[in-house]
Amino acid sequence: MEVLSDPAASPDNLSASSPSSSPSSDRFWWAAAGISHFVQDPSLGNGVLPLSGEIPDMTATTDRYVSLLRLYRAKHAKDVAAVWGYVRALLEAKGIPLHGAGSIPGLDEDFVRETCKNARFLRVFRQHAITGEAELDETTVEALREGFEGLVALQEEKKAEAEDKERAGEEVSPCCSEVENNPLLWYCALRAADACQASSSSGSLDAAAVLEAAHSLLTAKLGLSADTATTLFTEKHAAELCRYCGLEPLPIAALIASVAAQEAVKLITHQYSPLDNSYVYCGINGVGASFRL
């Protein structure tokens, strides 16, 4: 329903080729407008979506199953015809040809049929811009702050656990890998490294500079206390980044590449929902997490 009530699916906003949209989403919005009209029209959908025309397997004689399937298929075909009819009428009203020059690329009856079949699963993603993330706008800061709140809570929980163990006389490891190698911290480390590399002339990384950049990111931009920032982001993080200085160990590269290729296929084929929007993997303890930044 999100999609159908989107302003982009309103007939007033559809045009031959809007400069702001890609060819693949142009046809999508025309079909969405058709389905939206279908749902609203009391003589057509009257509140329901076009039928997909498919029924699951069920215990039945072949005759009974086939006659039932025929009913669903006929209704699906009728619904598609209604949606396609509306889209065509809309195209005509706006003076856009069906085929050839000036037409909407890829918008045809087959596409409308496919869209009707999946009417319940139409989806649109509008992701937060990288410019906004880079400049640490409100959305990004909010997301990072929320992440750090969780991390601070986790740290305290682990601390309490360690104290309990100590009292019971058990051995306690001095650091907690779960907190120390949290992907959120590594995201900040990467940003700090970028900031340092951009400002240094030689392009090499200095651990002290990375540490300082990360602390200033955590305190000045995210509003963490200086104390929290120093306990969370330590010299270890800075040293780890500088140790490799941008080198790519093959196992990590291969893992990121396999996730990336999967995302690439989703983006190219317009199937399945893509990652929204960042994924950070820490190879030290083998933990990854996704963030909406």
Add this chain to the structure above:
Amino acid sequence: MNAKICLLHASATGAETLKNLVLPGVGDITIVDDALVTERDVSSNFFVTAGDVGKPRGQTVLDLLLEMNEDVKGSFVQASPSDLIASQPDFFSQFTLVIASQMPLEQVKALSVVLEKNGRRTPLLWVRTFGLIGYLRVFTAEHTIVELKPQSSVEDLRIVNPWPELRAYCDDGAVNDLPSLDGMEHKHVPWVVLLIKALDAFKDKHNSSSPPSTFSEKKAFKELVNCMARGSPGDEENFEEAANKAALASRGMTGVSSTTAAVAVLSSYCFWRLPSISLHRFLSFFLALWVLFFFCFCRRLRPR
């Protein structure tokens, strides 16, 4: 597939990503790189050898990649990606997807502005490996999905609100008059028809016009379906199926509201996590991931 993919920097991460797309047969690849192969590349990049040191890195990687799948076309542009972004922003409008590998934030920021402005809203994938840290960022200004392929979905069968033809079929005394059917036929009435009929009986019995909505009503409806079966419980499989699907005959199961439900479920996917894995399980995990990826998409990408 007629996708056109651009890779900036033929780094280890970038080359591996492209390999995963060349193998299943993506249409056309372009590599933009200005670096020469160094000793450092040989140690991490699978697609360059010690003999290639000093040659253009992009060309070396491209040659080996194209060897893996003869159906894929490819080209190499010897230029610095950051210069290209600044000097020829139109260059990127020909691609379906741009993959930026091993690039710092400032350059990717400039690239994302270029991609957003070129009118085609080309999606951008930013991949980085920085020591033991891996990073991936997807950016697409607007991405529309028709085939979401949810793993589980509730069927939209219009049991609560059948259209006239379906209604007529269920009411047809010649085929669907349950009491008059012989044992064999009775066992093979599809559960969709059974539920519509049970819903009629339920409405009659309770003198209401709406399908069951409260827990007790739903329970009563399920019992009603079970009572309609002949013989001892479990004799008739179709009635068992109907009882299992009885939730489809409750209020709110009309076409539109199930979409809203689907959307709600999906938004919870946005924050997924990989389970914590120890290093010795790392390789098998990666292998499984790769095999899964390969089998899922291999056929889909081939021209039909």
